[in-house]
Amino acid sequence: MSKRVAVLTSGGDAPGMNACIRAIVIACETKGYTLIGYLHGYNGLLNQEYETLSLNATHNLIQQGGTILHSARCEAFKSHQGAKDAAKNLQALGIDTLIVIGGDGSFKGAQHLSTCWDGQILGIPGTIDNDVAGCDATVGYYTAIDTAVSSIDKVRDTADAFERIFLVEVMGRHAGFLALNAALASAADYVIVPERFDNEQQELERIINQIEARRKLKGPVSFIVVVAENVWPGGLNTLAERLSSHMQSEVRPVTLGHVQRGGSPVSQDRLLATKLGTYAVGLVGTEKTLIMIGEVDHHPVEVPLKETWAYTKPLDECSVETMLATMNQRY
Incomplete structure (x- = not known):
């Protein structure tokens, strides 16, 4: 039976989000899954605002900054009623898996949604801040x-x-x-x-x-x-x-x-976004849910969503020491 997958981008936009959407579209097309894109983040879930995504949407997409699905904050979604309404809309469309591209705030929203919806939820880290724990880098950084x-x-x-x-x-x-x-x-x-x-x-x-x-x-x-x-x-x-x-x-x-x-994503962000998006679609239909797909040492990792904000991600000590040496030089 063909799976129905949905994707949304939430929180601050980051270069490479479109590259990630493109990878998800191509992977779903390859596997025969139906893919819809919710617009304006979690607002799209509440307002049942979406569009069907196909290969036609991927032309010249990998190099575009921003997100074709748009993004927004959504205070209404934070309530229990908001999660219930979103779950009802997902069920109405027969969605099996929801992929959320965003930062830790977006992942907290995904965790909140899970209290009212028992479908599969997967996260992909997309933020220029690189403050999501459990991965080396986030898309856009x-x-x-x-x-x-x-x-x-x-x-x-x-x-x-x-x-x-x-x-x-x-x-x-x-x-x-x-x-x-x-x-x-x-x-x-x-x-x-x-x-x-x-x-x-x-x-x-x-x-x-x-x-x-x-x-x-x-x-x-x-x-x-x-x-x-x-x-x-x-x-x-x-x-x-x-x-x-x-x-x-x-x-x-x-x-x-x-x-x-803003701006066109550099090659590192395009590659990271493509790998993470493809890997996420590969998990569709499995029992794995409420996890973030990230990358550590150039290998994909699966991290429970709750762990992505449970601790503060540390700066790389080698970079810190290098900068300190630069700051202390006398010339």
């Missing part, structure tokens, strides 16, 4: 790093021209993966991430000491500080004002914002 690095490189040009201090804020929600690796790849001079942030006065003094040591050796120089969003009390402008006051020089804050969530 690699592209976001590239986008941030490209922007920081451009900021460096004008910083060098004016021998000026710049603060560049990158996204990441409450995790420092994007900030740390963007700083490393762009050869930024300093990085502030939530995982290693304890005291704002001490952090401020470290930055000042780094700048003064650099200027003592080389005279006026540019200096780039990459800052993870939500980490500095009062925001980026507050840090800029405090640093400018101490240094008696101009400090320019730059917030990259949502530009990091």
Whole structure:
């Protein structure tokens, strides 16, 4: 008997979501499954808003950013009645398996749905923040790093021209993966991430000491500080004002914002999305449910959804040590 599969994208969009949808479409077509795409995240479940997906939907899709299924937050779904209504709609369409592409908030929604629906639920990690535990990387993360690095490189040009201090804020929600690796790849001079942030006065003094040591050796120089969003009390402008006051020089804050969530996915995200989407369809019809399909050491892994938010995913210590060495160099 042919299976009926549904897929939705939820939460913040991430480059590679479309590549993942494409892989799911192709895999379902190969296996003879019917596939529908729910629109606007969990809102589509509540409003029975969907479209049938076929190979026609995959043309030029792998390179497109965003998500053709669209995404949205859905407060109504969080209630018990919301889960009941969503389950009723899934049953009305005869859905056997629901695949959710998103972050830990989307996975919590999937877990919530399971209290009212006994169908198979599979998750695929899609977020630029890379803050989902149980996998090495999430779909969209690699592209976001590239986008941030490209922007920081451009900021460096004008910083060098004016021998000026710049603060560049990158996204990441409450995790420092994007900030740390963007700083490393762009050869930024300093990085502030939530995982290693304890005291704002001490952090401020470290930055000042780094700048003064650099200027003592080389005279006026540019200096780039990459800052993870939500980490500095009062925001980026507050840090800029405090640093400018101490240094008696101009400090320019730059917030990259949502530009990091857009753009054509890089090859790493396309490959990851394709592998995870295909693997997920391979599990359709099995007893495995309420799991995330991720990748660790280039191998697919199956992780219970509850474990994806049960603990804080740690930064890579090798990357941390490398950045510390970069920050402490004197030249």
